[in-house]
Amino acid sequence: MMSRKSILPVVLVVLLWAGHAFAWSFAVAGDSRNDKDGILPQILSAVDNSDMEFLIHTGDLENTGGDKAWETFRKRTNGFRKPLHVVIGNHELRKPGSREGFVKFFGLAATDYSFTHKDAHFAIVDDADGSLTPETLAWLEHDLAAHPKGKGGIKALIVAMHVPPRTDGIFPHGTVSVFGEQSAALLKILVRHKVDAVLCSHEHMHYVEEWDGVRVVVSGGAGAPLVPFQRYGYYRIDIGKGRVKESFHRVRPARKTR
Numbered sequence: 001m002m003s004r005k006s007i008l009p010v011v012l013v014v015l016l017w018a019g020h021a022f023a024w025s026f027a028v029a030g031d032s033r034n035d036k037d038g039i040l041p042q043i044l045s046a047v048d049n050s051d052m053e054f055l056i057h058t059g060d061l062e063n064t065g066g067d068k069a070w071e072t073f074r075k076r077t078n079g080f081r082k083p084l085h086v087v088i089g090n091h092e093l094r095k096p097g098s099r100e101g102f103v104k105f106f107g108l109a110a111t112d113y114s115f116t117h118k119d120a121h122f123a124i125v126d127d128a129d130g131s132l133t134p135e136t137l138a139w140l141e142h143d144l145a146a147h148p149k150g151k152g153g154i155k156a157l158i159v160a161m162h163v164p165p166r167t168d169g170i171f172p173h174g175t176v177s178v179f180g181e182q183s184a185a186l187l188k189i190l191v192r193h194k195v196d197a198v199l200c201s202h203e204h205m206h207y208v209e210e211w212d213g214v215r216v217v218v219s220g221g222a223g224a225p226l227v228p229f230q231r232y233g234y235y236r237i238d239i240g241k242g243r244v245k246e247s248f249h250r251v252r253p254a255r256k257t258r
Helices: 004-020 039-048 067-076 099-106 134-146 179-192
Strands: 024-029 055-057 084-086 113-117 120-125 156-161 197-200 206-211 214-219 233-240 243-250
Touching: 024 039, 024 214, 039 055, 039 233, 067 099, 120 134, 134 179, 156 243, 179 214, 197 233, 214 233, 214 243
Parallel strands: 024 055, 055 084, 120 156, 156 197, 197 214
Antiparallel strands: 024 233, 113 120, 206 214, 233 243
16 A cells, blocks of 8 residues: 555646646747758757647748749758648748749648647738738638637637737838738737737747737747847747747757857
């Protein structure tokens, strides 16, 4: 018969396991174009050799768009063994790139698409040209309404897009003049459907903001030149019991050791 002292560690292990039994994680990173410091390969390796289940790349895969550039990206990510979900960025629209070409090359239904993984639903939004069009917002509204929290096992809702919305602390470049108003319309949709987080890049930095109850995570350090005082890296996103938590993981340039 086990003593009280010998039972205690077992109980603690069981409690710890139970607390994380339904928890899982994935990674998000964007802006890997012009990667002269070997950042993206390190991110891929880190995710591949971890418990993170997939990677969302939030756009600007290469410096230009088109099959030749995307084939380069495919070769760079060829050894990655886990699912890789891509978001269209403004550099994907650089000639000879196009939305139609992007969809065909990566085998997508459209540049706005969605998927569900375990207890989380993901809506991928196309704002690559710095605009949240009425059509895009209508698509998002419909998609979130079709995948509400509390039904079909969905406990978390996440939106991914390239250009971050205009918030109190984020002033994205290269957007249309009414992007502020479009962002306000987006926020109403996010709040109405209780979206947990918006994942984006475009700004070559790492930044997190609480936007009227919605977590906005900017992860733009996958290899493109950084803004001053920023570091390369990616975010790990943990999901458990309907809660979403991000943590930044730094990646050092391949030629540097410290």
